[in-house]
Structures are given as C-alpha cells and as structure tokens.
Amino acid sequence: MSPAFFMSQPCSNHAADCCHKNDIQIPAADLLNWRTNQRPGESRMQLVILDRDGVINEDSDTYIKSVDEFIPLPGSLAAIARLNQAGYTIAVATNQSGISRGLFDLNTLDAMHDKLRRLLANEGGVIDKIVFCPHAPDNGCNCRKPLPGLMQQIADHYQIPLTDVPVIGDSLRDLQAARAVGAQPILVKTGKGLRTLAAAKELTDAPVYANLAAAVDALIYAQTATQRAST
Numbered sequence: 001m002s003p004a005f006f007m008s009q010p011c012s013n014h015a016a017d018c019c020h021k022n023d024i025q026i027p028a029a030d031l032l033n034w035r036t037n038q039r040p041g042e043s044r045m046q047l048v049i050l051d052r053d054g055v056i057n058e059d060s061d062t063y064i065k066s067v068d069e070f071i072p073l074p075g076s077l078a079a080i081a082r083l084n085q086a087g088y089t090i091a092v093a094t095n096q097s098g099i100s101r102g103l104f105d106l107n108t109l110d111a112m113h114d115k116l117r118r119l120l121a122n123e124g125g126v127i128d129k130i131v132f133c134p135h136a137p138d139n140g141c142n143c144r145k146p147l148p149g150l151m152q153q154i155a156d157h158y159q160i161p162l163t164d165v166p167v168i169g170d171s172l173r174d175l176q177a178a179r180a181v182g183a184q185p186i187l188v189k190t191g192k193g194l195r196t197l198a199a200a201k202e203l204t205d206a207p208v209y210a211n212l213a214a215a216v217d218a219l220i221y222a223q224t225a226t227q228r229a230s231t
C-alpha cells in the first residue's frame, strides 16, 4: 500500500478534515518497520508502554509539580482510548525525580494520576498500570530511565517479556530503556521530542511521529494489516 493512499484516509477517530489530518503522514518505510508483538496464531497480550510527560501531557523544563500543571496534550487521551478499543493494554513508565528533589510529594503525584484517569475515562480510555521512578539522578537507583528498572517492573507485573512491545517516548532515555529490554522504541516530536531528534546520535532507526495520536494511528494500522495478512 502506498503512503499516499494512507495519507488520504481520515484518522481513525475523526473526519477527513480532522484536527490531526497532518499527523498521519506515515512513510511506508516506517510502517514496514513496525513489528506488532502479536505473532500470527498467537494470542499474546497486546501491551503498549508510554512515557508520561511530553507524550501524554505537556512537559515543562521546571517539572510538572501540581495537578494544575498536568495538562493533556491535544488528542493524546483520545489516542489512548483508540488503543484500548484496538485491544491494547496501556502501561505508563515515568521518571519523576521532582519527588526526590522535594518539588512535590507522592500525594500530589497520585492526584495528577487521578486527574489523568478521570479525563481519560471521559474519552473512554483506561491506563492499566503506572510505574514511576521517584529518584534523583545521583540516588543510584535502577529504575530511572535510561535504566530498565521500570520496564522490568512492568514485565514482572504482567509476567510477559517485553520483546517488541511498543514504547513511546519523547526523550532518548525512553528509547534507551526500551532498547535495553528488547522492546520497540518509538519517538514522538511533542515534549522534548524535537530536541531529542536534533541531538540524536543513537537509536536513529526508531520510527518518529508528530505526536501520540499519529503514533497510535500507525500502530493500529500496522496491527490491522498484520491481522489481515495472517487470516
């Protein structure tokens, strides 16, 4: 299928002139690079792991410290709901060193995630699991991305390997943590994504999408194509 054909399609949630019509310009090569973690004839759980700040919600160089500062990016919650509808379970893995830095506490983090779950529920979506690293870079933990501890927590929780599981992030450390466990790193240009792209000297083979909505449209498209090919 040519990329031009795909570009002419409306996004899966909106009309042809929808708000992110420009976000579904997916190069054919990127589509070919998608590996769904569903093998033909296999009924493995379909999992997607998301970074939080800069992917789901607006990021800030001065940290997201309060519930008011937690503001979803346009289209991100609807995109998560589309993943749910396509059969995906969603886990979030997020570095939150602001806790160790004393900028906010665990109660505030919980309140941010309550807000996230409430707004997401309004869109018909669910995040199944959130894991976070509360440590500062010099705490010597094993969970702060790019280290794979958060990925391993998710693997342990679901008792599945993360091989080829899509991990969508806006920072190099997200992609590095994904690669460390054999998952599939995907970069979005929101949040720190454009900076990451400009500085990237490694993982340059990772697919890049304008935002979560575009990445999700590509993922669901690839999943549908794979299912069609295997039936």
Ligand SMILES: [Mg+2]
Binding pocket: 051, 052, 053, 054, 055, 059, 169, 170, 171, 191, 192
């Ligand atoms: Mg981020």
Ligand SMILES: [Zn+2]
Binding pocket: 133, 134, 135, 141, 142, 143, 144
């Ligand atoms: Zn940690």
